[in-house]
Amino acid sequence: MDPISQGAMGAVAAAALSKGSKSRLAIGIGWAGGMLADADIFIRSESDSLLNIEYHRHFSHALAFIPIGGLVCSFVLWLISRERIAFAELYRYSFLGYATAGLLDACTSYGTRLLWPFSEVRIAWNIISIIDPVFTGGILVLLLAAFLKKKRLFSRLAFAFASLYLLFGLVQNKRAVAALEELALSRDHGDASRFAAKPSFGNLLVWRGLYALDGDIYVNAIRVGVFNFEPKVYPGAIAKGVDLPALKVGIEPGSRLSRDIDRFNHFSDGYLSWHPDQDNVIGDARYSLLPNSIDPLWGIEIDRVRPNQHVRLVNFRNADGEALDSLYKMILGQDLGP
Helix, strand or coil, X not given: CCHHHHHHHHHHHHHHCCCHHHHHHHHHHHHHHHHHHHHHHHCCCCCCCHHHHHHCCCHHHCHHXXXXXXXXXXXXXXXXXXXXXXXXXXXXXXXXXXXXXXXHHHCCCCCECCCCCCCCCCECCCCCCCCXXXXXXXXXXXXXXXXXXXXXXXXXXXXXXXXXXXXXXXXXXXXXXXXXXXHHHHCCCCCCEEEEEEECCCCCCEEEEEEEECCEEEEEEEECCCCCCCCEEEEEEEECECCHHHHCCCCCCCCHHHHHHHHHHHHCCCCEEECCCCCCEEXXXXXXXXXCCCCCCEEEECCCCCCCCCCEEEECCCCCHHHHHHXXXXXXXXXXXX
């Protein structure tokens, strides 16, 4: 998730299990631990634009790396706070804060290598957006109360709030997937597969629904309200899927182009689609500014002329007012009009 949410969740975990007299210190240490895992964003290469997305949420977010990450955090903080807190206690709060990073990121749809080095699978539970103001705001309010009052009770309430909110996201995800499956059946798409619902930006009401059929990806927005149990569908379009064997015809198997296509496919969890307006760009169909749009947020350029150069990662993140207005109407359950 975003750095503020990561830090706040780390602070909550550390403060909830702190000594009363050290609650403020625990909040600061836990916050640092929760954010440290995202230092992997500095792993990048000028020549290989996929290196950054490949190593973001990689080893630094793995469960096996938590003891090491906690140790790194506690050692750095010990240099400036060794006169205020014993190293063992400092490590405890650093460990607790760091432990939340990978688990919280796995709740999003980006994909996190929680099981590295034993598995390269990117785990994504798809139950919360990478930015959710309700989730983050609720935690921050309670965390501020914990800091001002020096009481663990508020930290524990924040942890309970976060847990319940994520549980609500899980329920909403299941409801969205069920609605998507019903939608496919109503269209006589009985052979559809790979049903998935991804939270749209900043909320748990509107979901990006995806399913595969005949090699293509069908995209629809599904609104599942809190009290209204009847889902509302905002029809989308069909994203042209990528036939990898056909794409690789004429491309040397060991070339950088071939390997980079495989890397991007792994990163995208197989949800590859051609950009609707650029015939040389493969996009990650999981993400779009609007939950019913087939315009990807990012993709890679396929350059057959230079098969031994790394592909170029391109971004399409132009958030215009009309798109944001449409998303706002979906969240409210309003019709989009013609």
